[in-house]
Structures are given as C-alpha cells and as structure tokens.
Amino acid sequence: MYLGDEMHKAKAMTWYRIAQIGNLGLLLLWHFVHLIVNLWYFALGLGQTLESYLISRGLLKRYNSLDSNRVRYLAVVMDSKEAGQTSEVIKLLQHLEDIGIKHVCLYDPEGLLKKSKEAILEKLTYVKLYEEATKSDSLVRKDITLEFASFSDGKKAVLKAANYLFKKNYLCEEQKEFVCTESHIDEALKAIGCARPDPDLLLVYGPARCHLGFPAWRLRYTEIVHMGPLKSMKFGSLIKAIYNFTKVHQNYGT
Amino acid sequence: MLSLSAQLPLTPSLRPDNPTHNPKLNSKPTHLRISTKDPIFTHHQDEFHIAGKKYPGAGDLPEDEKMSLPAGLRREWMPEHVAVIMDGNRRWARMRGLPSGSGYEAGIRAFRVLVELCRNCGIRVLTVFAFSSDNWLRPKMEVDLLLNLFETSIKAEVDNFMRKDIKVSIIGDPSKLPMSLQHLIERLEETTKHNCGLHLLVAVNYSGKYDIVQACQTIAQKAKDGLIEPEDINELYVEQELKTNCAEYPYPDLLIRTSEAETLWWIQTIKYYRTLYGHCS
16 A cells, blocks of 8 residues: 555656646747747838838839829828927928828827927928918929818817807808708818818827827828837838828728 | 637646646636637637637626636726727628628627627727718618618627626617618617616717717707807817717727738737737746
8 A cells, every 4th residue: 555655656746747847848839939929020120121221212113103192181190209309200291292292281189290380391392381372372383281280170170160050050140940961060160261181191100009189070081000109200111101002992981 | 809829838737836826717727729710700609719718709607707807908908998890891701702791790790709808808888880871882782781680680689788788879870770770779779778787889870970960960959949058168068969978988998990800810819929928928
C-alpha cells in the first residue's frame, strides 16, 4: 500500500511536470504569435511610409492620374490640439493646393482655426475666404476658397434657421398651414447666411475617428476618412485618401 | 459581428501557486482556437465565443452570467450607447452567390447576436439603422421584401424582448410604412415601454435631416400654440424634440458601420489579439 501511494505520488508529480512544460510551451507560442502580430503592424507602418514617399515622388503611376475635380468640396476636421499647430495646418493647405482641391472647409470644435485665420491666410497665395468668393465674381482660376467653421456653426445655425422659419410662417399676418421640409431649412440657412456646401470628403486629423461636431446638416453623404495625428501628415497619404475617394462607387442608399 | 477564439496558455486549475487566479473565471482552462471560417455562422447561431467564453445567443441567461464581461473588458470602459449601421447585406450575399434576400436574412440573424452581446456587456442603449429614407429608391420588390422581413421579425421577437426586458423604440417617419407595420410598431412600443433592460432603438425610414426638420416643426408649433416663448427656444429645445432623445443616453459613444466583412474580419482579428495581449501582459 505504501508502495502504491509512492507510485501514485510519483505519477501525479510526473503529470504536473508535463503540464508545467506544456504551459511553458503554450506561453512561448502565445508570445511568438504576439511577436508575429507586432512585426505585421511594424511592416504595415513601414509599408505605409514607403508608399507615401513613393506617391509623393510620383513613382506610383496610378496616383498620377488623380482627378481632383471629383472632390468638389473637401472638409478637414481637427481637434483643438491639432488646430493649434498653425504651421502644420498651413502645410496641409499647401499640399491640398498642389493636389488641385478648389474648395476647403477647415473645422475645429473650439474655433481656434477661426482665430488663426489671419496667420493662415498670410502664408498662402491664391486663397480667398468662402464669404468673399461667393460675393465677388473675381475668382482667379487658381484660387482656393477657404471656409472656417466651428461647433457654433452646427446647432446654432439650425436654431437660427428654425427661428427664421417660425417668424416667417407663424408670426406673419397671413398664417397658412406650414409643413416644414428639408428644403425649407435649406432656404432658411441660405437666408441667414449659414448655407454652405455639403463636403464630399471629410478628413479627420486627431486621435479618434470622430467628426467632433462638424455641422451634421451637411454630412448626409460625406465620406469620412481618419488620417491620424496632424503632425504625421504626409503628402502621399493625402493623395492616397483623395484617390481612394475618387475610385469609390457611392450607392447613396439605392 | 466577430466570433473569435485564440489559444491562451493559462491553466489556473493546474497551477497550485497561481496568485492571479480569478475565482469568477471558469475553472476549466480557457482555450482559444484561431478560426479562419466565416466569423458569424460557423458556430451554432444561438451562441458565440469571445475570449474563450461562450455566450448563448438566445434563450434565458442564468442571472450570474447575465452581466459578466469577457476577460479584458471592464464595465466602466463600456460605451453606454452603441449605434450600428447595418450595411453590406447585399454585398455579403453577392460574395456568396446568394440572392439579396439571403443577405437581409443573415443580417437579421447577426442583429439578434448583436442584441445579445450588448445585453451581456451591459450596454444601455443600442441604435440600429435598419432602413434609411434613401432606401426607398431601391427596387420596389426589394423594399417590399425588406419591410415584410421587418414585420415578420418583429412578430417573432416580441416574446423574446419581453423575456429579456428589452425596451424597443422605433424612430423615423412612419407615414410611408404599410399600415400593418405601423400598427405592429405601435403595439411593440406599447408592450415593451415598461421594460428596464437594454433600450433598443430601431431607425426605420429615418434620416438625420428628417429628425432635425420634425424637431423644428414641433417647436414652431409649440411656440405658435403659446406653450413656449420664441425667445426661449435654444439648442436644448431642439435636442429634446429629436426622436433620438427618447433614450436615457441619446448620444452614441460608438458608431459601427458594417461592410466589406472579409477584410474587416482579418484586420479586427489582429487588433483583437493586440488588445488581448496588452491586457494579459
């Protein structure tokens, strides 16, 4: 019986050692899998940097036939941290000018870009503010129209439009039955000077893929692309984002 | 909707001196299997696996399992409101050589799994965009199929919603929907209005512009009727009148748009491994 107990103990110990070795093996396998995944991400990042370099040098032929006219209106959203980097914003706008984008809206929730408007316009040639461009007919072929927007241009604009409609339709002498439609809101926004085109493409610079309160009324069919932090913005990645947009087939719900 | 399984070399039951043993974990070793098959439908349609834990897809959950989270997720980090745009059904069917109807049916099955997952993770509000106002432009046969499917699904799920304490609200313009569907929606909302669990918002014939327009119309009418002063109208009033304001947490923390399932699955698998490893280490 004593011998039986001893054998049983030895057997249990052996199984325990085998299990420990097995555990170690599985742990190593797990770390190996993680290493592969990390290497994959590293290679992906390296590949993206290289691709961006090749695109910006014009070495990848397919990006040379970029039709920038397909992007009728481009919006760039950045969080407040990114918006404070005025030099990077200017660089971005210069890149967009080189690509041939004609109409750009710059948005940040707190309106920091509006405050840096003068500093930005100073550094750029062939740029006109959207308000000036729509008033005058003297838009030079090379001109880019630039719009600055912030959080207050979203909800507040719709509120003003609603107030305008209320005064026009409910406080006037002839009160008819009024059924509000989308086109009424569009007209009201135009009447109060808040009508702006809907962007085809929205580039988000910041840590999160979030439009940060960009006027929702204008985002119905907008394609949203997250570009990462503004400081790692590259000319090649801009071209790629715009090129991919031009190749996309939109169903618009149909 | 992902169903993932991966190998974790943890066998707490065989390590006598494991200081990190969590008594809440299953006492059996957790095993994760890398799956290369279709992530949604290779398992029984009523269950799914995440981080080695099995979640029933339908049927009653035992009380102690109801709110447990997969390893690596913490309650305080979970979003309160998740919105999902259920796109890509037709693409999914086309990739498999199936008719569009099969894609929509598969979408409904995935939707049931999604609801269960949200319940299990303690998410308070789930919004699903089932039918946009732009979708009326699709072929009539397809639209009729979609609406019939929607009607059939509601009838099939009412008992399930009651059993699982799910409150259902349908947001959107109901006027263009068939009368039978409108009545069914009214009954569903009435039946589930006292439920206190997951609040499920289903957007049917909905668009953001429609919601803003109807909010403005309602406020203007209230001002005309003297219920509110025009000077008092502010952004808060507009927010309160939006259809999406019916939920306790009206603003989505996370918006997911499903599409291109094949490539997305692979990328998400890699991201999932990174997150899981980050937590374990």
